[in-house]
Amino acid sequence: MITPILQHIHVFYHLVSTMKISIFLFMSLVFQGVGLDTEEGKSVMEGDPVTLNTNLTELKTDDVIEWRFGGNGSLVARIKRSVNINPIYEDNNETGIFRDRVKLNNQTGDLTIKNITSQHSGLYKLKIKRDNKNSYHDFSVAVYSRLPVPVISRHLSHCTSLLESLLPSVSKCSVLCSVMNVSRVNLSWYNGSVIHSSISVSDVKTTASLHLEVEYQDNNTYRCVINNSIANQTQHLHINELCHTFANFNHLQCLAFIVIFSVSSIIITHFVHKWRADKVYSKIPSQNAIRPTDEESNMDSSCTFEDKKPVMYMTGQQEIYTEKTTCVK
Template sequence: YGDIYIKEIYLLGAVNAEVNTLTGRERQSVTLHTGLTGLQADKIFWFFGPVIPNTSIVESQVIRGENITEFKGRFREKLQLDRETGSLTIRNLTLNNSGVYQLDFFNTHKTSQRFYLTVYAPVPLPQVRKIPEGDFLDSSSEKGSCSVVCSVENRRDMTLSWYRGEKRLNQTSSPDLSTNLSLHLEIKLPDNNIYSCVAANPVGNQTTKLNIETLCLQFSNAQFHLLPH
């Protein structure tokens, strides 16, 4: 009867749940804070699902004066419940921990809170390279200019941007995670500005500075005239 009872709790409590949105990073921890203190609840239930929180992951009840807590589901070893607040901590996050979490607890009446968690991968370091003058991408470049491209492995909600000093020059993103993000930049020489390529998502960023002297000035043009075989 326990499983049937828990599902009924979820269905009854979904409509009036308080909603919270938060993000986490892979391999780190996140706590779903309830904002409560001194919680005197006889029953605390947590549910999870990628879209709908319909799978029980925590059952905590006071039975004959004793707190009995059971963690369930495929990531039960990662979970930690604070019985005083009802807050749930998830350790060693993976992308599969993204989804909707719902707390139901009971004292004099039933109260629900819902959390939307998105877990992001760490941001990789973008790579900057010079586009050879024989490359078709560089066919429209002016003499006395240097064309470079910045690229990075694409991940969820990732952006790639070029900056000159503090000013953003351009930006790109794509929902297609099977391809890398790339962003072209053409610089008229000589140029003493500082250019940076920044890859970012909601939980972090990585920056690669363009070394104009190394990429554009140090080597003779002949070294970049090689055509693909």
Template sequence: MHLNTLCFLYLLLGVCGARSDRSELVSVSVGESVTLRTGVSVRINDRVLWRFGSDRADPPIAEILRRSYMLSLHVGALERFQDRLQLDQHSGSLTIHNCTSQHSGLYRLTVSGSRNTFNKSFSLRVYAPLSVPVVRSVSLSSRSAGQKCVLVCLLRNASWATLSFYSSGGVLLSSVTHTNNNSDHSSLSLPLQIQPQEEQTYSCVANNSISTHTTHFNSTDHCHTHTEPSPQYCLLLLLLLIPAAVAVTLLIVCVCRKHRRAETRTAGESV
């Protein structure tokens, strides 16, 4: 009870700083610039610190120190931020130019000095350009229940992207999400099994916070069915082949007999 009262008094005096555990999600495409806005104005005796990463021991990547007699702006020398950071001396907002996947992560802001300590964090996601999904046929198998065709939808540059299959009626059939951003060239794949004899239209949709691409296709575009002949067709074919086989056999027998007769006559004339 006494501890809660003491902390409340500290808050009134400005000792306990305001802190938000929620990070503001910010999205940007590779190669673009993004500004992380503080929402405050830098006053005399304020100190603005920007850190990258979740570790409290991480060194500042940018800093503003404002006094009545001077204004100091400092940008860290980390290689990933080389010549890319810009500080606004009035608000303390941080701009990152020419973003890459290496700039994705947590940015922590601390403003202290003339006010209660102000903390804010940003979760930055840098998206590579989303490619158009490609649909390919993987296999076609015949079973007692009917033929099954397996398709796969492929996506490049899939960081934080979702890949989904939809039927012609807009019904979601399956989906998968990529949550890793270790590389600008990550990939994602999603399989789908369909019955090719039922001609339908499908779509594979790739989307993230920046863009959406859709590929429409028909089941017959990738799954070529191989129909088996019906029993009636086989019987009709057999009925047609039997007379032809008998006729060919009779023709061969007649030719052989005629040839033998000719040989017999030739032998008799020789005697």
């Protein structure tokens, strides 16, 4: 009874061993002559050169080097030492983005792109054929625009700018840090080495700004920084130069002041007009009737009521009608 069981165990063990050997041979056949694909990231500033390395010290006689770009695998450069020593450059892209920009090292196969632009961002594929074996290497290249220096300005609303020189100062000053035509960056306010606030900008080029409110008595420890993965630009805030000792009103304060100012103006205008009118009337005699001369009295005696009309006198800007009459014949 035991012997058949041992025989079955032996057969099973033999089958497992055979399967291991078969899997090993199969994998060896599949991957024979094929190198594993690896990827490397490269970041570069726009206008600078970048070199993608093959990690070969010297090309052999039968080596073949191919560089391709983009999702469609357009051929950029190729060298086959058994056929020609000098590399072949091709640009299948209709825009000709690699024309007069690439150089292939005929000793190592390294690819150099000169005066790189954002159009050259993307995936580069390297194929090396050596001793009838192929190896592959990918490069992900990211091209960043050159960073502008941030501009710091006083953050004033229309109302604040109007009232700033008229009202007493307050303790706070509002400033704005701005950059134009940027993408894939971070804009931050630092207080010393500590981040006070920060925003991120997407891939689309745009204008970014970041607000900061400081005390007039603060030290000049604030700075505005724009940065990406490979570079940064900094602008320091000089509070004494930028923040004058005038008020920095918020929106509600400005509206309140405008209302008060308007009402006050109306009241003052009313009282000025009333004062000027009272001043004019004070110059009129207490008896409005002006005594006529003897000649006028004789003339009046022969006039009827309908013949009389009021006489207007101009006093300053006021029109005064008196009881003095004239005869209309």
